[in-house]
Amino acid sequence: TQLLEQSPQFLSIQEGENLTVYCNSSSVFSSLQWYRQEPGEGPVLLVTVVTGGEVKKLKRLTFQFGDARKDSSLHITAAQTGDTGLYLCAGALGNQFYFGTGTSLTVIP
Amino acid sequence: DAGITQSPRHKVTETGTPVTLRCHQTENHRYMYWYRQDPGHGLRLIHYSYGVKDTDKGEVSDGYSVSRSKTEDFLLTLESATSSQTSVYFCAISELAGGPKTQYFGPGTRLTVL
Numbered sequence: 001t002q003l004l005e006q007s008p009q010f011l012s013i014q015e016g017e018n019l020t021v022y023c024n025s026s027s028v029f030s031s032l033q034w035y036r037q038e039p040g041e042g043p044v045l046l047v048t049v050v051t052g053g054e055v056k057k058l059k060r061l062t063f064q065f066g067d068a069r070k071d072s073s074l075h076i077t078a079a080q081t082g083d084t085g086l087y088l089c090a091g092a093l094g095n096q097f098y099f100g101t102g103t104s105l106t107v108i109p
Numbered sequence: 110d111a112g113i114t115q116s117p118r119h120k121v122t123e124t125g126t127p128v129t130l131r132c133h134q135t136e137n138h139r140y141m142y143w144y145r146q147d148p149g150h151g152l153r154l155i156h157y158s159y160g161v162k163d164t165d166k167g168e169v170s171d172g173y174s175v176s177r178s179k180t181e182d183f184l185l186t187l188e189s190a191t192s193s194q195t196s197v198y199f200c201a202i203s204e205l206a207g208g209p210k211t212q213y214f215g216p217g218t219r220l221t222v223l
Contacts, residue, residue: 002151031210042199042214043152088151092210095140095159096167097203101151 003027004091006100014108016078021103023089024071030092032065032072037086037102046074079107112136113215115200121221128187130218132200134180140203141183142167142212143175145196152199158183190222 004025013019023032031050035043047056049065049072056063060083062075076083084107089100112135122128132141142157144167154167156175164175172194174186187194200215 033211035214040217042216045211045213048211090152090212095165096154096157097142097201097210097212099144099152101149 002101003093003098004089004100006087006089006103008103009101010104010106012106012108013079015081019076019079019105021074021087021089021105022071023073023091023100025091025098026070027091027093027098028069030069032069032092033090033097034063034072034074035088035090037088043088076105079105081107081109083107113200113202113213115198115215115218117218118216119219121223122190123223124191125189128190128220128222130185130198130200130220132183132185132215134183134202136202136204136213137180138202138204139180141177142201142203143173143183143185144199144201145169145194146199146217147196155185155198187220190220192222194220195222196220 007022031048033048034046037043047063052067052069054065060077064073087103090097114133116131140159143155144152146152153169155169155173156167158164158177176184198218201212203212
């Protein structure tokens with residue numbers, strides 16, 4: 001059983017469209033991270049959110065942590081081909097981190 | 110970028126042989142982790158370390174052992190490799206005290222067990 005459920009698993013969109021990826025759990029996390037991973041490489045940290053209700057922006061990417069610190073969303077505005085990749089969320093619980101299965105995003109030119 | 114290296118980056122081995130993967134960090138972080146990544150399963154924790162000679166099991170620890178004799182090095186050993194251990198292995202580091210809990214990952218080791 002996956003502690004963090006990510007949806008959708010796969011997403012294929014046209015360049016310029018908007019999209020949202022969701023990360024949900026029944027557990028409360030002390031922090032939540034979003035990573036992007038490209039083929040053959042390790043995950044690269046995009047953001048860490050800590051406070052319930054927190055919103056962080058990274059250029060065209062907006063990250064939100066749920067009020068109860070159980071869920072999070074990643075919204076991309078006007079997607080570009082360079083956004084293509086695997087997006088992973090991870091929640092910190094004690095000394096461990098629990099990962100979602102990822103969202104594979106393909107942006108078509 | 111966090112200073113994390115993994116070696117080797119690629120390895121092909123045969124069933125029944127021992128294999129050791131190395132993770133080296135230059136950040137002096139206390140916590141180090143070994144994960145495996147497989148399609149449909151995401152990243153799953155194998156073992157982690159919270160200090161020199163202090164380690165604990167993760168979700169998928171069977172068939173794996175670890176050692177940490179220095180802060181900067183964390184070794185993952187497959188005592189007798191099996192085909193089910195064919196995977197991509199990632200090392201990660203974290204400094205859980207004094208700020209938001211965040212991990213930084215190494216580049217990965219692709220292991221194939223024939």
